Amino acid sequence: MDLLLFGGTGFLGRALARAALDRGIHVVCVCRGTSPLPAGVEHLAADRQDDRALAMLGERRVDAAIDLTSHPGQVRRALRDTAAAHWTYISSVNVYRDFDVPDQREDAPVREPLAGEDLTDMELYGDAKVACEDAVREHAEAWAVIRPGLIGGPGDRSGRSGYYPWRFAHPTGPDVLVPDAPGAGVHLIDVRDLAAWIVTCAQRRITGVFNASGASTTFEHLLAASRRAAGTPATVTTRPVDPALLAREHVVPWAGPRSLPLWIDAPGYEHFGSVDSGAARAAGLTRRPLEQTLADVLAWEEERGRHEGAGLTDEEERQLRTSL
Ligand SMILES: NC(=O)c1ccc[n+]([C@@H]2O[C@H](COP(=O)([O-])OP(=O)(O)OC[C@H]3O[C@@H](n4cnc5c(N)ncnc54)[C@H](OP(=O)(O)O)[C@@H]3O)[C@@H](O)[C@H]2O)c1
Numbered sequence: 634m635d636l637l638l639f640g641g642t643g644f645l646g647r648a649l650a651r652a653a654l655d656r657g658i659h660v661v662c663v664c665r666g667t668s669p670l671p672a673g674v675e676h677l678a679a680d681r682q683d684d685r686a687l688a689m690l691g692e693r694r695v696d697a698a699i700d701l702t703s704h705p706g707q708v709r710r711a712l713r714d715t716a717a718a719h720w721t722y723i724s725s726v727n728v729y730r731d732f733d734v735p736d737q738r739e740d741a742p743v744r745e746p747l748a749g750e751d752l753t754d755m756e757l758y759g760d761a762k763v764a765c766e767d768a769v770r771e772h773a774e775a776w777a778v779i780r781p782g783l784i785g786g787p788g789d790r791s792g793r794s795g796y797y798p799w800r801f802a803h804p805t806g807p808d809v810l811v812p813d814a815p816g817a818g819v820h821l822i823d824v825r826d827l828a829a830w831i832v833t834c835a836q837r838r839i840t841g842v843f844n845a846s847g848a849s850t851t852f853e854h855l856l857a858a859s860r861r862a863a864g865t866p867a868t869v870t871t872r873p874v875d876p877a878l879l880a881r882e883h884v885v886p887w888a889g890p891r892s893l894p895l896w897i898d899a900p901g902y903e904h905f906g907s908v909d910s911g912a913a914r915a916a917g918l919t920r921r922p923l924e925q926t927l928a929d930v931l932a933w934e935e936e937r938g939r940h941e942g943a944g945l946t947d948e949e950e951r952q953l954r955t956s957l
Contacts, residue, residue, distance in 0.1 A: 634657075634658045634659065634696045634697070634836065635658075635659050635661065635695040635696050635697075636653050636658050636659065636660050636661065636695065636696065636697050636698070636699065636832075636835060637661050637663060637690075637695045637697070637698040637699070637715060637717060638650060638653070638660055638661065638662050638663070638674075638698075638699050638701075639663050639664070639681070639698065639699065639700040639701060639702060639707075639711055640662070640663075640664055640699075640700070640701035640702065641660070641662030641663075641664055641670065641671060641674060642662070642664055642666070642667070642668040642669070642670060642671075643668075643701065644784065644788050644789060644790065644791075644824060645701060645723065645781075645784060645824055645827065645828060646662075646664075646701050647671050647788065648788065648824045648825055648827070648828035649699060649701075649828045649831060649832060650662060650671040650673075650674050651671060651828070652825070652828040652829045652831075652832045653832045653835075654671070654673045654674070656832065656836070658832070658836075659675070660673070660674040660675065661674065661675045661676075661677055661695070662674045662675070662676050662677070663677045663679050663681070663687070664676075664678075664679070665678060665679065665680050666678050677689065677690070681702065681704070681707040681710065681711070682704075682706075682707070682751075684710060686710070687710060687711060687714035687715060688714065690714055690715055692716075693716070694716040694717070694718075695715070695716070695717045695718070696717070696718050696719065696835075697717055697718065697719045697720070697721065697835035697836070697838075698711070698715055698717035698719070698720050698721070699720075699721040699722075699723065699831065699835060700720070700721070700722050700723065700765075700769075701723045702765070703752045703758060703761050703762060703765065704750065704751050704752050704761065704765075705746075705747060705749070705750055705751075705752075705761060705764035705765050705768060706749075706750025706751055707750075708722070708764075708765045708768045708769065709750075709768045709772070712768060712769065712772040712773060713772070717773075717774070718774060718775065718838070719773075719774070719775045719776070719777075719835055719838045719840075720769055720773035720774070720775065720776040720777075721776070721777045721778075721779060721831060721834055721835050722765060722766060722769040722773075722776065722777070722778050722779070723779050723781065723831070724762045724765065724766050724778050724779060724780045724781075725758070725759065725762050725780055725781060726780050726781065726782045726844060726846060726905075726908050727758055727759035727762060728743045728744060728759050728762045728763050728766065728780060729741055729742070729743055729744070729759070729908075730742040730743055730744050731901070732901060732902045732903065732904050732905040733901055733902075733903050733904060734904055735818070735849075735904040735907045736849070736904075736907050736908065736909040737844075737904075737907075737908050737909060738844070738908075738909045738911075738912070739780070739841075739842040739843065739844055739912060743759075743763050744759045744760045744763050745760055745763070746760060746763040746764035746767050747760040747761040747763070747764040748764075766778050766842075775838055775840050776840060777834045777835075777839050777840055777841060777842075777843065778841075778842045778843070779827075779831055779834070779843050779845050779913075780842070780843065780844050780845060780908075781822060781827055781845045781846065782820045782821075782822055782844070782845070782846025782847060782908055782910075783819075783820060783821050783822070783846070783847070783895070784821075784822055784823075784824050784827060785821045785822070785823065785824065785847075785926055785927075785930060786823040786824040786825060786926050786929060786930050787824075787825075787929050787930055787932070787933035788824060788933065789824070789930055789933075789942075790941070790942055791888060791942045791943060792888075792894070792940060792941055792942025792943035792944055793887075793888050793894045793895055793942070793943045794821055794895075794926065794927070794930050795930040795931065795933075795934050795940055795942075796893075796894050796895075796940065796943050796944035797809075797811075797855065797856060797859035797860075797894075797895075797927070798859045798862045798863050798927045798928070798930060798931035798934075799863075799931060799934055799940035799944070800859075800940075800944065800945075800950075801859050801860045801862075801863035801865040801869070802863035802864070802865065802931060802935070803940075803947070804865070804869045805947045805950045805951050805954075806950070806951060806954055807868075807869065807870065808869065808870045808871060808872040808954075809869065809870075809871050809872065809950075810872050810874055810893070810945065810950055810953060810954065810957075811852075811856055811871050811872065811873055811874070811893060812852070812873065812874060812876055812879060812886065812893045812896050812898070813873035813874055813875050813876065814852050814873075814876065814896050814898070815851060815852055815853035815873070816851055816852070816853070817851065817852040817896045817897070817906060818849055818850070818851065818852075818904060818905070818906025818907040819849075819850060819851065819852050819855050819895050819896065819906040820846040820847040820848060820849045820850065820906055820907065820908070821847040821855070821895070821923060821926060822845060822846055822847040822920065823847070823920065823921050823925075823926040823929075825921075826918070826919060826920050826921055827845055827918075829919075830845065830913065830916075830917055830918040830919070831845075833917050834916070837917075839916055839917075841912070841916075843910070843912050843913040843916065843918075844908045844909060844910045844912070844913060845910055845913045845918055846908050846910045847920055847923065847926075848920060848923070849906065849907040849908070850923065852895070852896050852906075854923075855895065855923065856871060858923050858924040858927055859927050861924055862924050862927040862928040862931055863931060872954075874893075874957055876898045878957055879893065880898075882953055882956065882957065884945070884953070886898045886899075888943050889942075889943055890943070891945060891949060892943050892944060892945070893944070893945070894943045894944055
């Protein structure tokens with residue numbers, strides 16, 4: 634089987650390439666090559682912002698294509714210039730218009746499609762994904778649209794899935810600072826489980842729209858699983874901090890520097906941490922236990938000797954402990 638993978642050097646892209654290669658699939662990665670390519674793939678160097686970039690594909694016809702971009706213009710050009718019997722587009726749960734209801738299914742209302750070719754403002758990420766999905770629906774012969782929730786596991790350089798396991802493994806004092814949001818919803822899908830299932834979709838030519846998230850759980854459960862994954866002694870406690878105090882100290886939710894990740898404190902996003910992935914599970918998606926993902930991302934960070942990308946630095950956590 635020939636698989637054309639648009640991308641292949643990012644977090645999910647690498648996992649997809651690995652999962653496909655493990656199954657003996659010939660993987661052709663189409664990307665510029667700004668990061669090292671996974672070993673064993675064929676590389677077709679192309680800058681997809683260039684209208685003629687995919688001309689080198691010529692008459693080549695592949696069994697399947699998987700596209701990871703968020704730029705509608707890149708999706709449209711790929712569909713125009715590529716002959717694939719099955720197309721998988723990697724979208725996001727961010728396409729949904731409302732997050733004030735829990736467990737949304739694939740037929741829930743989505744945002745307005747982005748007008749234009751390029752995603753230039755990340756505030757419009759969900760709109761861009763809707764426009765990309767529309768292009769695939771309109772032009773692909775047979776297609777699957779996958780809407781992942783938050784992706785984590787080994788290789789997660791965003792630092793979101795690794796922060797709490799790392800922090801519980803490397804406490805900076807008698808307690809670990811966490812947001813006081815025990816009931817907040819959260820889901821985290823292991824990149825290896827997601828990649829394995831997406832490759833199955835391509836192999837079996839599965840069609841339709843699928844949410845693909847980790848099991849919906851609570852922030853309290855995520856913290857407990859992180860603590861167990863890190864093997865933290867009971868003498869280290871957890872210190873929940875009022876979100877208003879965190880805001881006063883310029884600690885941001887969800888992601889990035891000086892954050893306490895994986896929790897959202899914004900009106901209208903009350904149920905961002907829960908979507909229904911029943912259809913994907915019925916179509917073969919399997920999910921390992923959350924604690925295993927957290928233990929494996931911690932092992933990966935320990936091997937690299939650092940945590941980065943999201944959370945509080947050691948110094949920030951120590952300083953906040955005294956000022957809160
Ligand atoms: N992370 C999450 O929690 C999450 C959740 C939901 C959905 N998603 C979706 O999952 C996907 C993540 O994939 P990923 O981790 O592999 O993505 P990524 O890190 O965004 O990788 C982007 C890929 O596209 C290639 N690329 C970028 N610009 C290009 C250009 N101008 N021409 C050709 N290739 C270009 C890059 O390679 P070169 O730089 O070498 O060109 C790279 O291989 C995205 O679709 C994202 O929206 C992510």
